[in-house]
Amino acid sequence: MKLLFIQPAQMFRDGRLIKFKQTISYPIGLVTLAGLTPPDVDIVIVNESVDEIDLDMDVDAVCITGYSSQITRGYQLADAFRQRGVTVVMGGIHVSLNPDEAEQHADAILIGEAEGLWPTMVADIRANRLKKRYKLAHFPEMSSPVLPRYDLVDRAKYIQPPSVKSNLIPIQTARGCPHHCDFCSVVQFLGRKFRMKPISHVLKEIEACGSDYLFFSDDNVIGNFDHAREFFKAITPLNVKWMGQFPSTIGRHPELIDMAAKSGCFLLFIGFETIVTESLHEVGKSFNQRQNYHEVIRRILDAGITPFGSFAFGFDHDDPEVFDRTLAFTEETHLPLVSWFILTPLPGTVLYRRLSEQGRIIDRNWHNYDLSRAVFRPAQMTPEELEERYWKAFGDFYSLPKIAKRVRSATTDTTIQTMYAMLSRSMIAHRINPLSGGVLAK
Ligand code: SF4
Incomplete structure (x- = not known):
């Protein structure tokens, strides 16, 4: 067959x-x-x-x-x-x-x-x-090992930074999230119980993938602190370089940041979502503490890891000036990389139902739900204004003078940072979200 x-x-x-x-x-x-x-x-x-x-x-x-x-x-x-x-x-x-x-x-x-x-x-x-x-009637436990068929993919088609010998390979170590952010489709799909793969299985996957450059693609690599500590200890001798996603509350656990760094972590995605506290309440992400963002970024930088901040725009509390305020925040905190999104009511989420009931969804062409197009009517801007300001501010963050300034003052390795920044410039010019980007075909 x-x-x-x-x-x-x-x-x-x-x-x-x-x-x-x-x-x-x-x-x-x-x-x-x-x-x-x-x-x-x-x-x-x-x-x-x-x-x-x-x-x-x-x-x-x-x-x-x-x-x-x-x-x-x-x-x-x-x-x-x-x-x-x-x-x-x-x-x-x-x-x-x-x-x-x-x-x-x-x-x-x-x-x-x-x-x-x-x-x-x-x-x-x-x-x-x-x-x-x-x-299935239940979410499956992750106790049976599955070795992905990495051999079926042509690695030459995936971007490889010049300083590393292998592709960035995603590996999942856990699934599920106990939180209730209303824009999140992942939690609808994977459930609220945090389910971890046995560490021994993850080690087998790392060995099988043949790469020492990894992306632990869980929504939260440290959903269980004890498990995370054991995991970091287990991968430390492997000498891999890895990136992953931590919650913004990680500032309260500096020892975990240090353990992550020691185990090879070079970049951390942090879902700050917004610098507007009211917007965090609006979408059910109140556990993000706006007042702690500066400290989180500083602690990650101090550990020698590059923080990569994720922000969305288009919340009901976002006025047109939110872009300038967010840019100012990134400069104050020396945040080297950002991923910006337009708030998107993905079909099947609580946010989609809420905006549908309010009659604010203006576009149901799912191909426009790429997290960078306005598909609903924002409260304080027109959809067109939201998109224009979004791309302008995104381009401003990744302007050449700002990239150069960040690289000059960087305290962490800038190879990946520079490569991603240049890729972002190219994607922003074509209005493609850099996180799903690449080198465009002619
Ligand atoms: S956005 Fe992140 S923290 Fe919120 S529910 Fe989804 S996975 Fe959990």
Whole structure:
């Protein structure tokens, strides 16, 4: 049996596909699904942002997954394959949160996480007895090791910084989050219980991926402090370099920052979300303490780690000046890297329901839900003004004089910082969020 796994490309607003020669977005979901697939099945992985899709490929079924911003293209591909009589199954976060919509484009859908279900679906594809929906009654425990099929991906298509010998490989060490941020789709998909992989499994994945340059892609690497301490101790002898995501409350636990640094952490994403306290309350992220942001950034810098701050714009408490105030904050705190988003009511989230009930959603073309386009009416700006100010401020942060100034005064390694800053400049010029970016194809 042969299966084709597809991660669809994102699209520009006018529907053109966004194609890269090289990208930073590694298709970890598909290589993990391949790891769950019985070994006698042939698998072809296509990450459409860097690979071409052969609609006439001779396969037994096509499996498509994607975020909301990729799902419009995913549905186009699903419809095209089904017109040719090819079986299509779909899964992933958008499909799981919007199953009624997704099943109109697929022979079967997988709701939730694939562990515990995917081998059954593969058997049903083989026996030609697919059901319309597959869903586990519980979130799966992460106690069974899964070795992702890294060998199925052409690493040359993924950006590699000049100073490291291998690609950045995402590895998940835990799933779930106990918080209730109303814009978050992850927590709807992965649940509120923090589920950890046994450390021994993570060590096997690190060894199998063949890279010493890693991204621990959990939403919170330190969701359980005791587990995090053990994990950092276990990876310290491996001499890997890693990046990951910590909550902004990490400032209260400097020893964990130091342990992370000692274990090879070189960059930390911090979800500050906003510098406006009222906005944190507005979206249910009150555990972020605005008054502690300066200290968090200082402690991370002091540990020799590059802090990478994530901020969103478009909250009801955001006035047009919020961009200038946020830029000023980044200068005061010497924040070297930022990722900026436009608040996006991803379908299936509490925020989506709230804004829908208020009649404020103005765009239901999911390909525009790329976290950088205004798809709802903000309270204190027009959607157009929100977008214009967002891109202008983003471009201002990554202007050449500011990049140069930050590099000159940096206290941490600037190789990755400079590479990401230059990539961001190029993406911002094309109005593509840098976090899903790459080197554009001609
Ligand atoms: S945004 Fe982060 S902290 Fe909030 S619910 Fe989602 S994963 Fe948890």
